[in-house]
Amino acid sequence: MDVSLYDFDYDLMQVKKKISEMKTDGRNIELLLDFAEDCLAGWKVHKISKSRVITLLQRLSKLTGEIKKEWEWCEEKDTSVLSRLNCQMMAR
Numbered sequence: 001m002d003v004s005l006y007d008f009d010y011d012l013m014q015v016k017k018k019i020s021e022m023k024t025d026g027r028n029i030e031l032l033l034d035f036a037e038d039c040l041a042g043w044k045v046h047k048i049s050k051s052r053v054i055t056l057l058q059r060l061s062k063l064t065g066e067i068k069k070e071w072e073w074c075e076e077k078d079t080s081v082l083s084r085l086n087c088q089m090m091a092r
Contacts, residue, residue, distance in 0.1 A: 008050035012036075015057045022061060025070050032060055 019032050037043075039053045064071070066085050067078060074082075 006051070008054065011054050012050050012057075015054050015061070019057065019061050022065065024064055024068075028064050028071055031071050032057060032064065035060070 016033060016036065019029055022029060036053050036057055039048050039056070040050065041047065063082055063085055067074070067081060069078065
């Protein structure tokens with residue numbers, strides 16, 4: 001029997017729902033949701049836990065909102081902005 005204090009299935013569903021409702025390009029939403037599925041399945045990346053996927057999706061969705069650009073069109077100069085924003089989020 002598996003006992004857990006946290007309902008990661010529910011939390012993951014809520015994060016995916018928020019991402020689906022984001023006011024951003026549809027391609028960014030698709031990329032974020034595909035990334036989540038790849039992480040959970042271990043496809044192209046090592047399989048990681050649901051709690052870690054939730055954390056990554058929350059951070060990536062915030063960064064997506066801040067950068068206001070399609071992820072596919074991000075350039076090297078955008079990485080400095082992303083790095084600064086990520087450091088600010090982690091400091092909170």
